Amino acid sequence: MWQARSSPWRLLGILIPSFLLAVLGVLAILDGDVIFGFVGLLGIVAFATACSLVIGRMRRSRRIEIEVSEDGLCWRAWSDDVIAWHEIRHAEVRRQGPMRHLCLWLNREPEFRSHFATYGAAKSKTMGYGDVAINTIGTDRRFEDLVDTVRRYVPVG
Numbered sequence: 001m002w003q004a005r006s007s008p009w010r011l012l013g014i015l016i017p018s019f020l021l022a023v024l025g026v027l028a029i030l031d032g033d034v035i036f037g038f039v040g041l042l043g044i045v046a047f048a049t050a051c052s053l054v055i056g057r058m059r060r061s062r063r064i065e066i067e068v069s070e071d072g073l074c075w076r077a078w079s080d081d082v083i084a085w086h087e088i089r090h091a092e093v094r095r096q097g098p099m100r101h102l103c104l105w106l107n108r109e110p111e112f113r114s115h116f117a118t119y120g121a122a123k124s125k126t127m128g129y130g131d132v133a134i135n136t137i138g139t140d141r142r143f144e145d146l147v148d149t150v151r152r153y154v155p156v157g
Contacts, residue, residue, distance in 0.1 A: 002149040004066040004141035015051060022047030065139050068149045073104075075134050078121075083132070085153045092157040093147060094129055100143050102150060103130035 025043025028036040067074045072084040083106065090105040103124075124133045136143045147156055 002066075002068040002141075002145070003064050004136055004139035004146065005064055007138060007140040018047045018050040066134065066136065066141070066146065068146070068153075070153075072153075073134075073150065075132065078132055078134075088154050090130070090157070091150060091154050092130070094133070096129075099135060099137065101129055101133040101135050102143075102147055102156070104132040104134070105130040106132065 021043045025040035025047070028040030028043065031037070031040075063076070065076050067076075067082075069082075072082040072087070074080065074082045083104065087107050088104050089107050092103050092105075094101050094103045121131065121133075125131060134146070136146055150156055
């Protein structure tokens with residue numbers, strides 16, 4: 001069984017650049033230019049979003065976020081349900097800038113944990129990232145380890 005737990009240090013590494021983005025956002029708003037002000041507001045919203053997600057994960061401490069077993073794959077940000085291997089129609093690694101995602105196309109309609117997850121998954125699917133796009137950001141494991149483990153059960157393109 002392969003597991004990835006939340007890593008407080010890696011999560012903190014997400015918060016620091018987000019905080020700097022918010023500071024730049026405030027400076028842009030104070031500049032007085034309408035365009036800079038709008039961009040600054042977007043930076044502050046991005047920080048607030050990242051902050052709420054990261055703090056939520058930090059509060060759960062070293063909880064298991066991703067688990068891969070003979071039964072299937074469970075990604076707790078998505079759901080507590082296990083995605084059985086036979087439910088995965090297609091798996092592929094996709095990039096979004098420097099971030100990589102293990103994208104899964106399922107044989108069934110996915111059920112998500114929250115409205116936020118449902119909305120994010122719908123946007124992800126329209127961008128070609130499948131029903132579920134998993135990453136190891138903020139965990140104690142490497143993305144390559146996740147892909148290598150999943151390859152034992154389903155082909156990853």
